[in-house]
Amino acid sequence: MTAPAIEFREVTKTYRKKLGGQEVPALTHVSFTVSQGEICAFIGPNGAGKTTSINILMGFLYADWGHVRVLAYEPGDVRAKSRIGFVPENFAFYKHLKAETLLRFHAKLAGVEQIKTSGLIRDLVTKVKLNGYEKLKIGRYSRGMVQRLGIAQALLADPDLLVLDEPTSGLDPSGRKEVRDLIFELKTAGKTIFLSSHILSEVEQICDQAIIINRGRVMHAGTMTQLLAAGDQVEILADRLTDELEVVLREWGASVERSAQGVRITVATGRKREAAERLWLAGCDVISLRPMKGSLEDFYMKVVGSGEVA
């Protein structure tokens, strides 16, 4: 059995303010695993502990307690880091360098063979759509361009694990789509991706697994399929609806939308049979009846709002 790409067990981290200031708990007994080849979303509100977890994972911070393994090594181990591509939140760069020089600098640090560097840089610059700008100083790049450059540098050493902290922040919709496509492409190539993001619709589209964290505690960890199947409503499409029945359905908490094509009724799963039978008895034709998938946003709001730990 292959070791998980990322393993957090009971990880606890408290920030201690200097000169006797108060302690701020950042992570409290955080446990999760990410299997190899998965795309895992790490979501939570600001200050939830996402960046702290990523910093521990990358070896930038030390946990006070708990067990962390990245690609079967301790965080910060160069054997693990040589297989990781990392895009920090708000990727910082040496402004005076040109993109090509920066990528060359990172390629040297990553131990990429010099003979391969030029070709690799050319390919990556094309992949992140920065061709034509590689000779421009990075200080003159837009935020989106910097973000793309950050993604390019993360891919330099053909990593097995990609840790992306808000990779699409600062990108326009087409830039976001390009990053999404790139992530899909990387998944197809068997890479593991650990992605922190606030854009839930995006996460829903691309991730296999989601970990929701709030106030330093894991609130939910599971597959996206499990998470989205948790919807508790059904959608009924009917050709028409009588006024009397509409009143009854609304009393049950259903929502009704009329259009030229018919009527769309959303009702609780527990009432689906009763609603369908009433429609039938009233002489309305039920065109379709299907369970409604929950949205990640609804689930997230429910979990983060409730404060209940998984």
Next chain:
Amino acid sequence: MRLRTIALNTFGLFLRDRLLIIFGMVFLCVVLLMTTPLLVMKSQTTTSNMLNMQACVLQTVSMMMFMVSGAGSLLAAWAAADGLVSEMKSGTILAVMARPVKRWEFLLGKYLGVLLLMAFYVVMMFLLSLLLARMGGQKIPVATWPLLLLYPMVRYAIYAAIAMAIATLLHPVFTWAVTLLLGVLAAMAVPRGPHVTNPLRWLESGLYYLLPSTHFLSEDRFLVIKHASLRQASWLEHLTTLAYGMDYAAVMLLVAVWSFHYRSLKRD
């Protein structure tokens, strides 16, 4: 390879650092001002004022060495502290440390970058001293050249290492101030005999052994500027003195590596 990459990148960053550029410009202005009397005398050289001319040249070269020594130590301390802290402030350290780079490699790379800057500085000042001496019709003996280059470099290596160790804990301005204070104390501290009763003298003696001895590491011990000649000293004496300096720098660098190893690398 990684060390070289980090060191060269650090050196490149210094050459673009606005504060260091201003420092260089101010320094150049001061040096040019110092050469003015020399040029005036040169234009009016006669047999009678030849001795005045010689004295002026020697004084200028002496002041140049004093500046190389004092300002260089401060420059080394600032560059070491700022070189490390600015990477943490800007967050560029995160992308670098995400690479297969060990923490000690990063710190040593930065340190070597500082030494490259200081080597550049020492060579520039040395060339200027040679030029001034030549203008005044003097010659700095070739035998003294290694001393004029090596001794300042060892002092800068010490101050850079001290500053780097402090910078892992403090803001660069505080680091610079503390290093400056240590430098002043080191210059003031002198060895006392074994039977010291006065607590102040005892403290002074303690500081002499604890702090890097700038007097001990000064080329002035060997070079008598007012006669432009060398005091005879064996190579063994030079070697042991320089080894003392390198040893001190190595210890401070190890302290810096140890402190940096346990430091959080999050963006400040």
